[in-house]
Amino acid sequence: MEDATASASPRLAPTVKETRNGSRLEEFRMKQDVLPFSAFLTDKHGRQHNYLRISVSERCNLRCTYCMPEEGVPLTPSSKLLSATEVVRVAKLFASQGVDKVRITGGEPLLRKDLPRIIEQLHEMNLKSIGITTNGILLPRLLPELISSGVTAINISLDTLIPQKFEKISRRPPSAWYKVWKGIKMAEKLDPQKYTLKLNCVVQGGINDDEICDFVALTKDQRIDIRFIEYMPFSGNKWDVAKMVSYQQMVDTIRKVYPDFQKLEDPWNHTAKAFRIPGHVGQVGFITSMSEHFCGGCNRLRITADGNLKVCLFGNAEVSLRDAMRDGASDEKLLSLIGDAVQRKHPKHAGMLNLAKMENRPMILIGGHHQLLRSFSTTKLDNNNNNNNPDSPSSTTTSSSLSHVDSRGKAQMVDVSEKKVTTREAVAEATVNLSHETFQAVADNKMKKGDVLTVAQIAGIMGAKHTSNLIPLCHPLPLHKVDVNLELNYERRCVIIRALAKTTAMTGVEMEALTAATVAALTIYDMCKAMGHSITITDIKLIKKSGGKSDYSLKQ
Template identity: 50%
Template sequence: MFIGKSIFRKIDKRYLSSKASLIKPKITPRIENFRNKLKLDNTKILTDSFGRHHTYLRISLTEKCNLRCVYCMPAEGVKLTKNDEILTIDEILRISKLFVKNGVKKIRLTGGEPTVRRDIIQIIKELKNIKGLDSVGITTNGLTLTRQLPSLINAGIDGLNISLDTLKKERFDVLTRRQGWNRVMSSIDLAIQLKFSPIKINCVVMKNFNDDEIIDFVDFTRNHPVDVRFIEYMPFFGNNWEKYKMLSFNEMKNIIRNKYPNFCSIKNDDNSTSKGYCVPGFEGTVGFITSMSEHFCYSCNRLRITADGNLKVCLFEGKSEISLKNYMRNGASDEELEEIINIAVLKKKKKHAGDLSTSTFSSKNKIIFTHKSLNHGGLNMISRSYSKLSHVDENGKANMVDVSKKESTERCAIAMGIIEIGSTVSQLIIDNNMKKGDVLLVAKIAGINSAKKTFDLIPLCHQVALTNIDVNLKLDPIKNIVIIYSKVKCFGNTGVEMEALTAVSVAALTVYDMCKAAASPDQLKIKCIKLIEKTGGKSGDYIRQHSNVIN
């Protein structure tokens, strides 16, 4: 896509594959040449092509968690990586020392739930011995802190983030699908009694669920020296994210100012992801993490290591990860690891995955990606132009794309759609009292069947051997809408986006057909059918961001 791609193309498959054996091509001169063209500092391997230097590393110690928060994972949990594939303490320390050597000043330990790892205290002690590392923090749900906090403090922990999304015990049980609210509150009290600082409380705000507690959390800062941080509800695979549940930063701020007109902003640290505010006279402060409404990509200085040793340069990059663990276990030297990290950081995007804000659409179906941000030192990089559609030949005639030479990979696509149905139909569906039968079940079957026949319905689609089709419909009786999700998988040389979209479309039409006798045409409306994720293709993974589900 830009000048450096030719450098990466030859080494991507053999050198960046997490499943490949270690291969040691002589790529250092090429990388240095690339960096020289961009006029970047060759000594900073953690500086990306947009000049962002990364000084903050988050390390997940485990995938395990003792809660099942509804916004984080499905009720049935997730399939965990085998224990022998999780980073050992020696591997964690080796990675940490390598990143600190190259400029990382702060490490935060996350999970899953990091306190369930038995060697957590030893890990912190060892990290604190790394010369040049300024801070070691931890993000925890607080369930076990009443017995662990003194040891964590003695080990040298510098920062404490406690996740707490409600101040109501009954609501905590529903939200986390577990009990333990009293233990979390006791942990916060203990941290305050021990005069630990800073204490940050992370609260994910969801509309019509806990947004009525925003003022309660602000009031909590009146006599408690804590930083309550309201986090915009973000999409993660499996959490059934829906836009209408998200309350934006400005909406939350307006709610607070209705009670506290003098609610004002305070100075933020450099590269802070939180916008700081306070009510004058209160002991604590309030922050807002605005990942959805006002992203902070321009100042991002964060990298992540997953529990199984993969480097993620962006939380929103889907499955774009590089396995440092595999290279270490195959005998890679520190210098070789630095080259691998260097390549990954250089390929970090300017904004969240899927952003097309730099695209220009002309009247002749021509898309030009200008990537003005790659204009380093006067070097103008116009990446690529497309003057025709993929299903049109050189003569302008319809043409099926030849995929015979494409590599077969495991591919997946997820689509969604909404159909408005009105209050009467909504109640009939709840009562299962529609004359034509169970609306959601019949529509589910119709969606699955249509995905199988997409190649018959869409003229230039290939016939694909699908390995899995999952169609789910959920009634929202408050909004009087049915939300439809489809997930389609295959192993082949072309994607399944059209199959996923077809499944949603036909399921929506089926709902319309089964309900039209009980509602006027004005009450029934199919809308917002869109692709929200695809993985496994040559063009890379895609996750839709800032998607307005309702509109």
């Protein structure tokens, strides 16, 4: 097949030398040695990323226990998801740099009505493979259209061969299982020389690990690739190490029934460890993300449905290509953002136990081996200081969403000179919880240091006026009003602090309001600690702000 990048500009090796103006784009283009692969998609560990996974939907018609929290997840408004045009633009940009394999994921991608048209446009890019990962429920109806649009690889997620157990895992009726099975049977009839079919099964101890050999038996007469996936920790799935069945445990289980279960040779950038039983037409693979990571040969990048680039499935580092595109970024600017993110990719993920503690999107909002989810929307890039420590979960935020960090990941003070001068107001709150004795002493004004509430009120006002000295990147603001109100809550034995800050300026005053509330709370702690240290400061939060580009009000 014709190389998708034949007409692309020469791919130049990146250099560690800093350009005079600090431009990362120029840095990538400085050296004139032509590489066989894009410098933008080659990380500092030499890994070349030619495989892009694009999530096109956060919605799903299943509620699998390992994927989605029982209470569900807040979905991104449709206006903030990538449009079909944006999806195609991103894919075309990556294809111009050497990506030749694209997989469409979700949520459940088949819920997106314009998916066939998106795939048609991907097909025009002369990619070697266009894959889709689906739960299979809508596959019986949509498979013919997907094939005609250009799909060449189909992964179907199915975790049990028992309809009743399907209900327990997916929180959906057994009838849905039969729809999935019908889709599998239809896909089996496709020409194996043109199309690949894989079944993804997330194995969980005590849930479906007793079906491992039943899945393997499917490979006897069916040209299908069964892929067992180790249970992975993601936000909201209540990950438990006891549920994690390792690759080696699965192999041992299979060899008790099939002693001649043979290991096959894996390509260097493999995702799954491949096995076959002699005489079977299909094969078996194991995705060993937890017990034996395959980070050294990782060639995959991910785009979330809301347009964030994730360089690692298990990292919480993200950069918003959506925001950059909607701010008018050129393709070269997008390539610069992508190159920066790829360069920050760690040599390996943080490890099973550390991953379980990290904040990351729930599985369904990422788009990994199964349909994966999201738990937070702030975009992040890995901290440069942690590049040599793959186990560190620390990260910093990118300039595409947070303006206090530039495109190189360095802190900067925001230029607000082009913003309009408006009257801005913000209200923040904090709570100080006290013991019974301490609360009564404050209420009766019997503390040895004096009137706690009055001193804390004054301290809060002073704190607001010194915000720019305390918070490094805050602009000094001419405060027109600072009001700190302290209320005694006798039922909860706490002091509730509410601080208001007001200005007429080019930037907002939420930091001033938050600082006022916090300093007032700390002052109460200082004045009361002699009676005991069982004092807690909680619920420091912005209640509302107005007057800027967008107003905000905390939902109670």
